[in-house]
Amino acid sequence: MTEVLQHPGYEEEKLQRVAEQLPCRLGQVGMLLSLMGQPHHYSYPSIFIYGHRASGKSHVMQILLQELELPHAAVSCVECVSVALLFERVLLSLFGRAAASLLPRSPSLADFVRVYRQQRSRSPASQTRYIVMEKAELLRDADVNLLPALLRLQELVEDNVTVVLLSEIVWDKFRPNTGCFEPLLLHFPDYSKGELQQILFRDRHPSYSAELYSSYINLLLGVFYSVCRDLRELRHLAALNFSKFCEPLTQGKAKESDTHKLWRNIEPHLKKAMQTVYLREVSSLQWEQMQQIQEEAGALRGLSAHTHIELPYYSKFLLIAAYLASYNPARTDKRFFLKHHGKIKKTKFQKKNEKTSNHLLGPKPFPLDRLLAVFYSVVDSRVAPTASIFSQISSLVTLQLLTQVSHDDQLDAPKYKCAVSFDFICAISRTVNFDIVGYLYDFLS
Template identity: 35%
Template sequence: MTSMYAKYGMNPDRVVQIETLIDLISKPNEMLPSSIFIYGHSCSGKSYVVTSLLEEFQLSYVRFNCIEFFSVKVLLESILNKYSESSSTRGKRNKENHMPETCENMMELVNKLKNKAQDVDKRKKLFIVLERSERIREMGEVVLPALLRLSELTGLNICTICLSEVVWEKFYTKMGHSDPITLHFPQYNKDEIINILCQSHNSKYSLGFYKSYLNMFLSTFYRVTRNLLNIKSLAEKIFIDYCRPIESGEIKMNDVSSLWRYIVPRLKFVLQQGHTLASGQLSNQPGQAVITSSLSGTKLNLPYHSKMLLMAAYLASHNSSKTDRIVFSRRANKKKRRKVESLSVKQTIMSGPKPFSFDRMMAIFYCINECEKLHSSLLMSQVSYLLSVHLLDTFGDDMLNEPKYICTANFDMVCDVSRSINFNIVKLLHS
C-alpha cells in the first residue's frame, strides 16, 4: 500500500478514499457495486485517484466528460461504442474495423448490451467513469436512474462511477432511484497543499527553504483560492521573484523578514489580478510585476461573439441592474441618461464585480450587439470557454435552475478587448 501511495503523488493525502475504493473495486471474482458517486470541489483529486487505481489494478474502464454531450443520443452511443471496443476479443484489427453503432434511447442501449452479454464473460469487470455527471440531470429523468442500475438491467458486471462537484442530494428526481455508494473528497487543507507542492519541487534550493516560502505564500493566498492548480501555478511563478535577490546577492537566504518585505509588493499585485493571473507570467524585472498573459489585451484570441459576451458579462457584473433600462433602452429619457452618465466610472470599477444571472447577461448582449438571434448552443459553448479560461466564474450552488456568474476580468483587459472590436465600454459603465 505504501509503495502505491509513493507512486502517485497526491494519493497519500487521500488514504481513506483510496482504501474505500480498493475495497469496492479490487476484489477478484466478485460482482461490482452498481454505482459509486464521488463528489468534491474541483482539483480535489477525484479523477486522478479513480483513474490511477483503475490502471494500477489493470481494470477495463471507459471515461467520459458529460460536458461534451449535447444530447442523450450522443451519450448513449458513446457508451455503447466504447463498450464494444473494450469487450472486443479480436484485438486491434477488430477495433479498427468496428463500425459505430447508433442508439436512440435508454431502452435500446439496454437491449444491445444484453445481446452483447451473450458473447462475453459476464464476470468481466467494466467501469464507466462519468465526469461532470451533474450535466446528466439536464437529459431527462430516466437517464440517470438507468445508468445507476445498468448492471442490474443488463446482467453485466458494470459499475458506473459518477464524479461531480455537486452533492448527491441535488440529483434527486420525482421518479426516485436507488442511491449509489457516496464518497466525499474534501478540499486539501494547508498542510496537504504544502506536501503536494513539495513533491514537485526541483529547484536548487533546499526543501526546507521551499517549505518556509510556501507557508508564507499560503498565509496570503489560502483565503483567496483553494484551487490546487491555481495555487501551484502562482507559487512557482512568485518563487522565481522570491529567489531573485538571493541570486543577485542583495539578501541572504536566511534573512526571511527581508525576503518577505521584498515580495510583498508582488503579492499585492497578484491579489489585485484575481483568477486571471493563474495563466499569466510575472516579469523578470526585480522592480516590477507585470502580466504578459496570453489572456491580456488584444492577444486574447476569441471569436467576435465571445468578446461581446465578455463585454456583456463585465457590464452585468459592474453595473447595477436598476440602471439597465436607462442605459440600454433606446426610448430612455435623455435627462435620466445624462444623470446616469455623470456618475463616476472609477467608483463603479472600485465597487468590485457582483453576481448576475444568465438571462441578464443575454439581455445586455443583444442590446450591445445588434445582430440576429444566435443559436443557444453556440452561446453556451462560448460561455463554457470563458469559464474555462477564468474570465467568468460561477456563483452559488443552484447552477441548474438559476445559474449565476461573476466576471473576473480586470478593467485594463476589458478595455483592450473592447478597442479590438471598436466598442466603447467606458460610456456604459455606471454605478
C-alpha cells in the same frame, strides 16, 4: 496507509505505488479498495463520488484503475454530447472498436444492453469492469431512463460491472424525481491547509533547498488560501511566481534566510496574481517568457493578466457599460448616448459643488435598467434582451468584476458597482475597438 497496503487481493508493490501517488486521500483509497473487493467477487453496482472541484476524485480513480490494471472505461459527460457517443465510448474502451461498430447510428438503451451482453459472453472478464463518468451531473439533462439504467447496469447486462459517477453536487440534488437504485455514496472533502502544503511541497524545485520551498508554499497559501482552495489553481500560481520569488537569490542580492527581502520582491507579483485567480489566461511557461521580455525591455507593464483577459464578446460590453454607469453622472447619459445631441462641454454640466474627479471618488452604484440602457447604446450590434445577457451579468458578479450592492430579496431592481480599474477597462475596450475615454465625463475637455 497500513490499511491500504494490507488490502487482500492486490500486490503489495502496486498498493505501495498507489499510496505514494495519492497523498492525503488514503481514507478514500481504502474505502474504494474495500468496495472493489477480490478479483472474482461481484462489486457494488454503482458508486456516487462527490466533492468540490479539484478535490482528487478523478485523479484517485485514474491511479487506482491504472496501477491495479483493472478493465475500465473513462467517460467525460462534457465530451459525450449525445447518448450515442456515450455508448460508443464505453463499448470501445471495454471491448474494442469492433464492438462499438455494432451499434446502430442512433442507438437506444436496449441496443447498448444487447451489444454489451453479446460482447460479455464472448470475452468474460476475471475482474470487475468499471465505467467511470466524469461531470456526471450533466446526465440529469439526458433521457430520463439513462441515469436509472446506469445505476443498475450490472443487473441489466448481467455482468460484473460497476458504474462510478463523479460529480461536484450532492446526491440529494442529483437524484431523479422518478426514483432509482440508490448508489453507494463517497465524499471527497476539500483539502485542508496542511494537506495543501504537503501536496504542493511535492512539486518543489530540485535546485533549491526544501526549507526555501516550504517557506514559499507557506507564503503562497497565506495569501491565497482565503480566496482559493482549488489545488489546480494553487499549483498553477505556485509555478507562476516561484521564479520571481527566487530572483533576489539568483542575482545575489539576498540569501535564503532573508525572508523579508524575498517577501518584498514577490509581494507586488502576488497582488497581480490575486486578480487572476480562476481567470487563467496564460500558462506557467508563457508567464515566465512574458517576465523575461518585460525585464529586457526595462518595464513591468503588461505583466498583469488583466491586459490578457478573455471574456465573452457581450460580457466585455457589459463591463464597459458598467464602468461608464459607475463613473459618469446619470444626467449625462442622454448627451453621451443619444444621437443629434450636439457638442458637450463639461463646464455646462458641472455643478457648483462638483469639484472632485469621479474617478477619485470611486465607483457609484447604478440600477440594472441603467446598465442595460448603456449596454444597448454602446454595443455595435442589435442584441435581444435574452436570458444569456442576464446570465453574463451574474457571471461578472461571480468573477468579482461587478459588485452587487443590493440584496436579492429587495423589491427594487438590483444595483451594481463596477469593480475594475481604469487600466483594466481600457485593455478590455481595446479588444473590441471601443474608445472608452471619449465616453467618460472626467476626460471631457
